[in-house]
Amino acid sequence: MLKLPIYLDNNATTKPDPRVVEAMLPYFTEYYGNAASRSHPFGWKAEEAVDYAREQIASLINANSKEIIFTSGATESNNLAIKGVFEMYREKGNHIITVNIEHKAVLDTCRKLEKMGATVTYITPGIDGIVNIEQIKNAITPQTILISVMYANNEIGCINPIKEIGELAHKNNILFHTDATQAIGKIPVNVINDNIDLASFSAHKLYGPKGVGALYVRRKNPRVKVTAQMDGGGHERGMRSGTLNVPGIVGFGKACEIAKTEMLDETKRLSKLRDKLENELIKLEETYINGSVKSRLPHVSNISFKFIEGEGLMMGVKDIAVSSGSACTSASLEPSYVLKNIGLDDELAHSSLRFGLGRFTNEEEIDYAIEHVKTAVNKLREMSPLWEMHKEGIDLKTVEWTEH
């Protein structure tokens, strides 16, 4: 039975897996101890659960459990990684290399560090959204202490050459951080093979609870340290103080364990469904896929339907939860900076929709989405003066518009 509305916004957040919720519940009701309480069984039980979750999480990315630092989510992890490295290694240099389509948690952190004496190079990726390794190589200076490049982009799903970037960083004695929020739990991420020194990720993107995340901090070759950004009881090897969110961490651990066992099959299933959706939708005229189609997450599709506006389109498919790069969806009235920075026209950025499939997406839902998106696109094009002009053979670039 098809249940409406349909959730296709899994890059924003995911539904917690019922197995995750079940694992968490006893830690709200029975085992409510503080994991830092060393003197009684309540604390021991909580600590045991946290240790177990740490193993589950580390195992998903081929890390050691000691290398997992719990945080409140990927935003905090990105802040801790970048600010923490800058503070810790400042004597070595003040230069950071990143990419201008990173998440705001990375970009705004870098902007803040610029005010505190950092020099930051923001690389512009290609139209496919992928960073060219040569661009990074050319940006390195003797002052470079950190390269921060996202594993996969949250809007278009393109996957960067992480292993090569890590190799380049290590060859030059530079630390490598990756915001792996969209990748971990969806595609194989191996911190050893990928030469990653620091990796940010979050439970709620992989069918776990909100409010808990982690920063992977490498302990060997090289041993990495970050300056704490939260002072207090010295939890998490002194890198992040604060009482641990035990139920959240238990859920995070369970979510990672499930992801590890089911990832391979799930990747195949989702890419098949995504391709079906995409292949059907691009049959519509003047419809374009944004970002790389070669190196991309299996569950993401970002499509521009030219001559119609994204928010208008979302309103036409109100039973399908998606998101748009259109300005109207944000308070700023600016279209998606990710789409703009990969070189898309503003007009196409305004016309984009992002479909994010997930573990609970089924084929019936995809069929519904295909049918309803097509209908809405056709209806809105009949309403669009731009479509009419296009059909009359008018080149919209030659029209004198009244900007406002």
Next chain:
Amino acid sequence: MAYSDKVIDHYQNPRNIGTLDKGSENVGTGLVGAPECGDVMRLQIKVNDETGIIEDAKFKTFGCGSAIASSSLATEWLKGKTIDQALEIDNMDIVEELALPPVKIHCSVLAEDAIKAAINDYRTKKGLQPIED
């Protein structure tokens, strides 16, 4: 952000979508906005030369639901009005009628601009001076 019932109604059942002959002597066409800004409205009026009354109004809009609703409402209001009455339509009337939130006020401004542009196009065709703001 939830849409008001009236915005939803205009979006789902837009009034007066279509195209009038822009070459016709008694049709005024206003095209405002820009594709890179995310909204473009084309509003057309057909004026009865004898009575000076707007007999027909049509629109096509590229934009969000509020932009579509603002232009749809504008065409509804224009029909049956004289040019002078049409010039009295204020964007805040549209905001009020559609209960547009502050972030969508620009949609109503665009609709008012479209009305003025259509009227000026008609006036120019008739050899009259365009009306300044």
